[in-house]
Amino acid sequence: MVKGVIERTADMTPVAVARKIRGLSDRAIAWIFITPTIMLLLAINIFPLFWTIWLSFTNYRANRPNAEVKWIGLRNYERILTDSDIWLTMQATAHFLVWTLVLQVLIGFALAWLINRKFKGNDLWTTIIVLPMMLSPAVVGNFWTFLYQPQIGLFNYVIAFFTQSDPTSFSMIGDVDLAPWSIIIVDTWMWTPFVMLICLAGLRSIPDYIYEAAECDRATKWRQFWTITVPMVLPFLMLAVLFRGIENFKMFDLVVQLTGGGPGSTTELTSINLKREAFEKWRTGYSSAYAIILFVTVFGLASIYVKALNKVKER
Amino acid sequence: MTVACAAAAFSPAAQADDLTLCWAAWDPANALIELSKDFEAKSGHNMSFEFVPWPNFADRMLNELNSGGKLCDLMIGDSQWIGLGAEAGHYIKLNDFFDANGISMGDFIPATVTGYSEWPKGTPNYWALPAFGDVVGWTYRKDWFNRADLKAEFKGKYGRDLDVPKTLAELKDIAEFFQGREIDGKTVYGAAIYTERGSEGITMGVTNALYNYGFEYNNPNKPYDLDGFVNSDGAVAGLEYYKALYDCCTPPGSSDWYMSENIDAYKSGQVALQMNFAFIWPGVHADPNVGGDKSGYFPNPAGPGGHFAQLGGQGISVVSYSDSQKAALEYIQWFAQPQIQKKWWELGGYSALRAVVEDPGFASSQPYAQTFLDSMAIVKDFWAEPSYASLLLPMQDRIHKYVIAGEGTAKEALDALVKDWKEVFEDEGKL
Numbered sequence: 246m247v248k249g250v251i252e253r254t255a256d257m258t259p260v261a262v263a264r265k266i267r268g269l270s271d272r273a274i275a276w277i278f279i280t281p282t283i284m285l286l287l288a289i290n291i292f293p294l295f296w297t298i299w300l301s302f303t304n305y306r307a308n309r310p311n312a313e314v315k316w317i318g319l320r321n322y323e324r325i326l327t328d329s330d331i332w333l334t335m336q337a338t339a340h341f342l343v344w345t346l347v348l349q350v351l352i353g354f355a356l357a358w359l360i361n362r363k364f365k366g367n368d369l370w371t372t373i374i375v376l377p378m379m380l381s382p383a384v385v386g387n388f389w390t391f392l393y394q395p396q397i398g399l400f401n402y403v404i405a406f407f408t409q410s411d412p413t414s415f416s417m418i419g420d421v422d423l424a425p426w427s428i429i430i431v432d433t434w435m436w437t438p439f440v441m442l443i444c445l446a447g448l449r450s451i452p453d454y455i456y457e458a459a460e461c462d463r464a465t466k467w468r469q470f471w472t473i474t475v476p477m478v479l480p481f482l483m484l485a486v487l488f489r490g491i492e493n494f495k496m497f498d499l500v501v502q503l504t505g506g507g508p509g510s511t512t513e514l515t516s517i518n519l520k521r522e523a524f525e526k527w528r529t530g531y532s533s534a535y536a537i538i539l540f541v542t543v544f545g546l547a548s549i550y551v552k553a554l555n556k557v558k559e560r
Numbered sequence: 561m562t563v564a565c566a567a568a569a570f571s572p573a574a575q576a577d578d579l580t581l582c583w584a585a586w587d588p589a590n591a592l593i594e595l596s597k598d599f600e601a602k603s604g605h606n607m608s609f610e611f612v613p614w615p616n617f618a619d620r621m622l623n624e625l626n627s628g629g630k631l632c633d634l635m636i637g638d639s640q641w642i643g644l645g646a647e648a649g650h651y652i653k654l655n656d657f658f659d660a661n662g663i664s665m666g667d668f669i670p671a672t673v674t675g676y677s678e679w680p681k682g683t684p685n686y687w688a689l690p691a692f693g694d695v696v697g698w699t700y701r702k703d704w705f706n707r708a709d710l711k712a713e714f715k716g717k718y719g720r721d722l723d724v725p726k727t728l729a730e731l732k733d734i735a736e737f738f739q740g741r742e743i744d745g746k747t748v749y750g751a752a753i754y755t756e757r758g759s760e761g762i763t764m765g766v767t768n769a770l771y772n773y774g775f776e777y778n779n780p781n782k783p784y785d786l787d788g789f790v791n792s793d794g795a796v797a798g799l800e801y802y803k804a805l806y807d808c809c810t811p812p813g814s815s816d817w818y819m820s821e822n823i824d825a826y827k828s829g830q831v832a833l834q835m836n837f838a839f840i841w842p843g844v845h846a847d848p849n850v851g852g853d854k855s856g857y858f859p860n861p862a863g864p865g866g867h868f869a870q871l872g873g874q875g876i877s878v879v880s881y882s883d884s885q886k887a888a889l890e891y892i893q894w895f896a897q898p899q900i901q902k903k904w905w906e907l908g909g910y911s912a913l914r915a916v917v918e919d920p921g922f923a924s925s926q927p928y929a930q931t932f933l934d935s936m937a938i939v940k941d942f943w944a945e946p947s948y949a950s951l952l953l954p955m956q957d958r959i960h961k962y963v964i965a966g967e968g969t970a971k972e973a974l975d976a977l978v979k980d981w982k983e984v985f986e987d988e989g990k991l
Contacts, residue, residue, distance in 0.1 A: 304987065308626040309648065309946075330957075395812035396830075413747075419815030421965045505758040508815050509965025510957060524619070526950040527626075528987075 301534035308527040321534035331535075333510060334518040340425055341432075341514060342493050346486055348433045353440025354482065358474075360441070361448040371445075375438040382435070386502020389431045393417040393503075418504050424511045428500050432493065440485045447481030448474070476560070483554045487547070494543055515539055576604040577887035582621055582632035583874075585611035588692055588839055591907040598903075599894050605887045614819060615759050618949070625650040625879070633882040634891055636691050636874045639675045639941055640948040646679040647946045651687045651877040657889055658686060663896050669693060671939045672912035676875030681944060688875025689892050690912035692839070695859075695935040696768050696870040698731075699826060699834040699844055700724070702856040704743060713737075724858045728772055728801060731833070731861050735809030738832035750809030751833040752825040753802075756818035757960045760952055763942065764818075765835060766802045766959050767870045771940050772863025773798030784985050791974035794865040799970040801863075803963045815964045826850060835860075837872040838935060841928040842908040857931040859938065871939035873910070947988055954980035 255263070269277075301321055305314045325331055356374060360367050377385065392400040395413045405412035417427040451473065459469045497516045500506065506513035519539065523532035581596070583589050589611045596607045610631060612620045618638065624631055625645070637645060645651035654677075658665070665673045665686060672690035679687055704710060705722050714722035718733055725731040735750030742748070754765025767775070774794020779785035789795075811830050814821065819836055826834040827847050845851050860869035876895065878888040894900060901913040905925075910932060911917060923930040943951045955977055962973035985991040 308622070308644070311648075393813075398813075413812045416813040416815060419813050419964070421967075501758070505756075505816055507757040507960055507964060509961035509967050511965060521953055524623075526953055528950070 297533045297536060300530050301537050303530040305530040305533075306527050307529040317530070321531045322538070324531065325535050325538060330510065331515075331518065334513050334515050337425065337510070337512060338494065338514045338516075341429060341496065341512075342490060344429045345432045345436070345493050346489060348429065349437045349440045349489055350482060350486060352433065353437045353485065354444045354478070356437065356441040357444035357448055360445060374441060377435045378438045380435070382498040383502055385431060385435055386499045389427075390418065390503055393427055395419075419508055421508055421511050424504050424508055428503055428512055431503060432496070432499060435499070436489060436492075440482075440489065443481050443485040443488075444478055447478035450481075451477045480554065480558045483550075483557060487550055487554065490550075491543065491547065494539075576606065577633075577884040578606045578608065579633045579884055579887050579891060580608045580610055580631060581634040581636070581876075581891075582610045582612075582624070583636040584617045585613045586839065587843055588909050591904070591909045594907055595900070595904055595909065596891075598900070599891055603887070603890055603894065605890070607891075618759065622949070625881075628881045630879075630881050630883060632879050633884045633888040634876055635879050636876045637688075638874055639871060640944050640952070642676065642679045642687055642875070643944045643948060644946040645877060646685070646687045649880055652880045652885065654686045654689065654878070654892070655684070657892075658689075661893050663689070663893070667914055669912045669914060669917060669936055671871065671936055672873065672875075675871045675939065675941045675944075676873060676912070679944065688877040689896055690873075691876035691895070692873050693910040693912040693917075693932070693936055694837050694839050694872030694874075695932070695939050696764060696835060696872060697838050697841075697860060697931055697935045698858050699836065699841065700734075700856050700858065701832050701850070701854065703854040704738070704748075704832055705856070724856065725861045728769060728861050728863045732801070732805050732809065735805065735833055739809045744829075746829065748829065749811040749825075749831050751805065751835065752814060752817060752822040752831045753805060753810060753835045754818055754822070755806065755810070755814055755960070755964055756816050756821075757956055757964070758816075759818070760942075760956065761816075761818035762959050762963065763952060763955045764837075764870050764872070766799065766963065767940070767942065768835070768860045768868070769802040769805070769863065770795055770798040771868035771870070772860070772866050773801060774863075774865030777943060784990050786978045786981055790978050790981065791971065795974055796970045798863065798865070799959070799962065799974060802959075803966075803970065806963050838910060838928070838932050839872070841932075842926070845927060857928040859931055859935040867938050868940045869935050869938050871941040873912070945988075947984055950984045950987075951981055954984075 258266070266274075302316055302318060303314050304317050306312060360371055360374070380388075389400075392398045393416070395401050395416045398412075398417075400417065401412040401415065404410070404415075415423065417423045455473055455477075456469060459473060464472070495516050496514055497520065500512055500514055500517060504512040506517045519532055519535050522528050522535060526532075581592070583592070589609065593607075593609055596609075599605070600607050618641075621632070621635065621637060622641070622644075623629075625635070625637075626648070635645075635651070637651075642651075646653070657663075665677065665684070668677075668690045672693050673686075674681060676690045677686045677688045679685055711722045714720075714734075714737055717737065720730075722734065722737075725734055731751075737750070738748055739750040740747060754761045756762055774792050775798055776789040776792070776795075777786075779789055811825055814825070817825070819840070822834050822836050823840055823843070825831045826836075826844070827850055829849065841857055844855050847855075861867075876892060878885055878892065882888055895904075896913075898913060898915045901911040901916045902919075905911045905916050905922075916922065917933060917936075923933060942948065945951060958973045958977045958980070961967040962970060967973075982991060
């Protein structure tokens with residue numbers, strides 16, 4: 246059928262055009278095919294990037310289109326980098342990022358290791374475990390907000406049951422010390438299954454004969470784990486960390502639903518802070534500089550990380 | 561131009577238009593739908609409504625205005641938007657239209673004209689018709705206050721009757737008295753106050769304490785002169801008061817509460833007192849659990865530095881990007897009529913027309929009507945500058961950090977607020 250279509254297209258092509266096409270080199274044809282994609286990429290990725298860079302040196306405000314736009318040099322960057330509040334949001338983001346990654350990797354790997362063992366019903370358990378990551382973050386945020394309510398929330402009653410304390414005596418999302426942990430718990434609950442699935446793929450990719458050879462060499466289970474399982478799953482784990490790291494660096498919806506960035510600014514991550522600057526205060530130039538700083542940070546860290554990942558894969 | 565538009569609008573040849581009115585999604589909006597049926601019948605225009613929940617209202621509608629969107633022909637925008645609406649050209653100026661159609665701003669409650677219509681403030685430049693008068697006030701459990709055992713205990717403890725508080729200090733005593741108390745087998749708490757961080761909640765709450773302790777937005781004699789006014793000793797004391805009230809007397813977990821959470825807490829019998837805008841009072845009065853005689857209403861109590869309450873409410877404006885400005889102006893003319901305003905009040909909308917609120921029967925028309933009048937007499941509003949959002953966000957941030965998160969001192973919070981606001985005004989070229 247495809248051949249028929251090609252023939253019909255060839256028949257329909259005017260001779261003059263066909264001659265011209267026949268005269269084109271492979272490289273020229275390749276360019277003809279990829280040019281629309283490149284144009285699209287330039288329009289929706291590259292142009293906005295350069296436009297944002299330009300805006301970051303101005304005092305432009307998107308809600309004042311008629312106001313004079315002044316070139317203010319590095320003032321936006323200087324303001325951001327010397328603003329202690331912004332460093333606090335960076336700190337909150339780093340805290341969130343580190344703890345979610347540590348917990349998700351540890352728990353995700355442990356779950357994958359357990360699920361990978363052949364037992365009855367492990368497919369069912371896999372399905373149940375991955376359910377949270379299928380939910381919308383907004384729904385999860387709302388759902389956990391109720392769970393965390395000191396008066397009606399199940400979470401407080403469970404903790405109170407084990408600690409013999411008053412369930413209304415603490416508020417997970419209203420307490421400065423507990424609020425960061427409240428979002429870490431929810432993110433871990435939601436996204437550990439993702440890490441688990443990646444680890445599971447890694448574990449299942451290890452051929453059985455390696456373990457059989459290790460058995461023949463009388464290697465203990467503990468030694469097999471550290472010398473076979475961990476090194477072979479490590480590239481998968483690192484990939485999971487990369488995905489989750491990038492996702493959590495721009496975490497927004499879940500935190501907005503849960504704490505709104507509060508109490509105070511304890512859980513105000515950089516993405517929330519940036520949104521406020523850009524679309525509530527409408528400091529477009531300032532927030533462009535902010536976005537560029539974040540972009541450079543993520544790009545730099547991700548590049549270093551990818552290099553490390555490639556080295557691990559090469560081993 | 562507006563005069564010409566208006567003249568054309570009310571000529572017999574005027575054609576039927578499809579008008580969209582944008583507002584917040586809340587009880588009064590439903591009353592407005594009901595009210596507007598009369599306009600549809602009389603004018604032949606079709607009315608559509610775009611209502612957005614309060615937490616997203618400003619985001620959604622300001623984006624619409626900033627992008628020059630044609631969704632809304634009429635906008636009942638928040639009072640703080642007036643500066644932006646006027647200076648950015650989102651709203652059409654209504655002076656000529658008012659003059660041509662005999663609509664006088666003198667016919668409306670003065671505070672609502674200043675709050676909802678004027679820009680610059682204090683000048684006769686009108687960008688909206690006062691549409692919905694609103695103010696922060698208090699609801700209390702009258703049935704609990706009337707219990708003989710509680711009355712006796714309160715008198716023994718505080719040496720005065722358990723009654724509507726006259727001062728903020730008395731209000732705190734009452735809230736403290738009820739905090740953690742068991743009533744009808746259920747643990748109850750003192751007061752539901754505004755603590756919300758994301759939009760404007762804690763600002764709309766804390767100002768009811770700040771104003772009454774001496775806070776001023778700026779030097780009355782020198783605009784944008786903030787030092788010593790925003791962070792005066794009185795303002796510091798007011799902020800400390802609000803934190804103390806939050807710490808001692810609010811339900812657990814109420815660290816991010818605004819209108820709807822306070823309503824829920826009150827209606828479910830969790831709290832003795834509720835801070836909230838007056839728009840909720842008809843709903844409280846009609847509620848099967850706490851309505852009728854079980855609830856009472858009182859204006860925000862006085863403090864040592866004065867007696868004020870935070871203004872809420874909105875004016876109705878014609879969006880300059882609308883293709884149906886004539887019909888939109890026709891709606892405003894219809895809405896301004898005394899008989900329509902009277903019906904508006906009957907349906908649950910708070911009319912700002914003096915003919916309605918100064919009617920001898922008004923004060924007794926609802927149990928909360930007198931409180932509404934008393935509250936409207938003591939209102940003060942947040943900045944209505946075009947950059948109000950840039951001014952609001954740091955206030956939300958600084959106040960929440962101190963009151964809820966307990967970071968630093970009240971003085972530090974207000975000093976930081978002065979610094980933030982100065983930066984905004986410097987960016988605006990006003991400092």
